[in-house]
Amino acid sequence: xxxxxxxxxxxxxxxxKRIMLECSQxxxxxxxxxxxxxxxxxxxxxxxxxxxxxxxxxEISDGYSVSRQAQAKFSLxxxxxxxxxxxxxxxxxxDRGQGYTDTQYFGPGxxxxxx
Amino acid sequence: xxxxxQNSPSLSVQEGRISILNCDYTNSMFDYFLWYKKYPAEGPxxxxxxxxxxxxxxxxxxxxxxxxxxxxxxxxIVPSQPGDSAVYFCAATGFGNEKLTFGTGTRLTIIP
Numbered sequence: 001x002x003x004x005x006x007x008x009x010x011x012x013x014x015x016x017k018r019i020m021l022e023c024s025q026x027x028x029x030x031x032x033x034x035x036x037x038x039x040x041x042x043x044x045x046x047x048x049x050x051x052x053x054x055x056x057x058x059e060i061s062d063g064y065s066v067s068r069q070a071q072a073k074f075s076l077x078x079x080x081x082x083x084x085x086x087x088x089x090x091x092x093x094x095d096r097g098q099g100y101t102d103t104q105y106f107g108p109g110x111x112x113x114x115x
Numbered sequence: 116x117x118x119x120x121q122n123s124p125s126l127s128v129q130e131g132r133i134s135i136l137n138c139d140y141t142n143s144m145f146d147y148f149l150w151y152k153k154y155p156a157e158g159p160x161x162x163x164x165x166x167x168x169x170x171x172x173x174x175x176x177x178x179x180x181x182x183x184x185x186x187x188x189x190x191x192i193v194p195s196q197p198g199d200s201a202v203y204f205c206a207a208t209g210f211g212n213e214k215l216t217f218g219t220g221t222r223l224t225i226i227p
Binding site: 004035040041042043044045048050058090092103104105106107108109 | 119121124149151156157158159160161164204206213214215217218219220
C-alpha cells in the first residue's frame with residue numbers, strides 16, 4: 001500500500017465550484033505539504049503544516065485553503081475554482097528535520113481541470 | 116523570482132552515455148540541495164542530496180557536484196539507462212528554512 005495517498009486522482013470541475021483534494025499518509029510524519037505543478041514552473045508550495053495545530057502559507061496560497069484534520073490527513077480546498085487553478089497537485093510529507101527539512105515523500109498527484 | 120533555475124527543459128542522451136543535468140541558484144542562504152526524479156502519473160521521488168560542506172556526493176550511477184562560488188550544481192548519471200527517462204527536479208533549502216524551493220525541471224530522455 002502507498003505511504004502517501006491522494007484522492008481523487010483526476011477531477012474535472014467548472015468555474016466557481018468548491019473542490020476539496022484529500023491527502024492521507026501512513027508514514028507517521030508530522031509535516032505535510034501541498035504543491036502544484038505547472039508546465040515550465042516546476043513545483044510551487046501552496047501550504048504546509050508542521051503539526052496538527054500549525055498551518056502556514058506557501059508562495060502561492062491565494063485562492064486556496066487547507067485543513068489538517070489529524071496527523072495523517074491534510075486536505076486542500078479551492079473555495080471557488082477558476083481556470084488558472086488547472087494543474088497537477090501533489091501532497092508530500094516529511095519527518096522532523098534537524099534544522100533542515102527532511103526528505104519529502106510525495107503522493108501520486110491529483111490532476112485538476114477547471115473549465 | 117525564480118531562485119532555483121534549470122535552464123534546459125529537455126535533454127536527450129544515448130543509452131550508455133553520460134547524462135548531465137544542471138541547476139543554478141541565486142539565494143546565498145541555500146546550503147542543502149536535493150534532486151528528485153518524477154515518472155509520469157507518479158509523484159516525485161528523492162534521488163540524491165548534497166550539503167554545502169561537500170562538493171561531490173555519489174550514489175551508484177548518480178553523482179551530484181556542487182560549485183558554491185558559481186551557485187551551480189549538476190547531476191551526472193553514468194551510464195544512462197532507459198529507466199532513467201523521467202523529469203528531474205533540483206531543490207534547495209537552507210538551515211532553519213525547513214521548506215524546499217524547486218527548480219522548473221528537466222525532462223531527460225534516454226535513447227536506446
